[in-house]
Amino acid sequence: MASRPTVVDCRQTFKAYQAAYLVIQELRRKDSEAVVELVIKDDKGMLKDIATWCSKTGYQLICSEPGKEGEMRCLIQKGEEKRNDKTMTLMISTADLEDLAYPFDKALGGAVLGMQVNVVFEGAGVKLLQRGYRASVSGFWGRIFTTVVENVMKDKIGWPLPQDAIAMLEELGANFYICGPSMVGYGVREEELVVKHHTQGGTITWIDLLAGSNVNVFSKAVFEKP
Known part of the structure; x- marks a missing residue:
């Protein structure tokens, strides 16, 4: 049987x-x-x-x-795996919770489709890779509403929070890139990073990645004083 x-x-x-x-x-x-x-x-x-x-x-x-x-x-x-030669590059330039949901949404969609996904963290976005960091809603009342937004994302929609999305992308084989100068500016040390493997780089490396990708996704990018 x-x-x-x-x-x-x-x-x-x-x-x-x-x-x-x-x-x-x-x-x-x-x-x-x-x-x-x-x-x-x-x-x-x-x-x-x-x-x-x-x-x-x-x-x-x-x-x-x-x-x-x-x-x-x-x-x-389960069948024979189909090869996907397409590449997606995701630029994360913020640590504001409300501006992270949709970019990570697209990256996870590409990853389960078998695309090679590159995730670049620059500016305030590097804080997302710092162990123990919790993304919050922006603005004066942001910290008050962060828990509410997190509960809606997790319980009402089933949307992974940034730290969960990063873990899923790592499990699915994504490549992680982090801006070296931004790490210095925001006080993120290499030993604090939550991902096992990463590459440090800067603007020229990012442009090279973007030029070679089939799909490019950008978060909101606003300069935030460290």
Whole structure:
């Protein structure tokens, strides 16, 4: 008798890359042609994203059908990995929480599609790689509203916070670059960095990365006094 597929429950998020990430983690440990049952919200946009992800990466979406109220159940089979030669470069030039969500959103989408993702931290953005740093909402009342925004991101949308996004990108094989002068200016020491591997560089290196990328994504960039 065939065993029931492992269930990957992603009903807590509207972000398909979160679901794709968990499926990748689960099937990475299994043999070729293994199957998982992915449970997501019954959302047309999310289902389309899952279908696109499967078609571009070699996974097979065997079927999808509504489950209990508000959920969609998908059977996904591990297949032969499709090579993706495209590159994305993400420029992070701020540490303000409200300006980080969408750039990391795009980077994670590219990473689960198998793109080579370069993440560049410059200016105040270097603080995000400092162990223990917590991104906050900007402005006079920012620290008061930071917890509220974090709760909405995590509990209402299923959006990874910056530190979680960085960890996911590292697991998915992203390359991390950090501005050396910005590290000095914002007091970030190399031994404090949360990523295991990184490259220090500056403007010329960033332009070279951007010129060679298929997709470039930029955060808001505002000079902040260290």
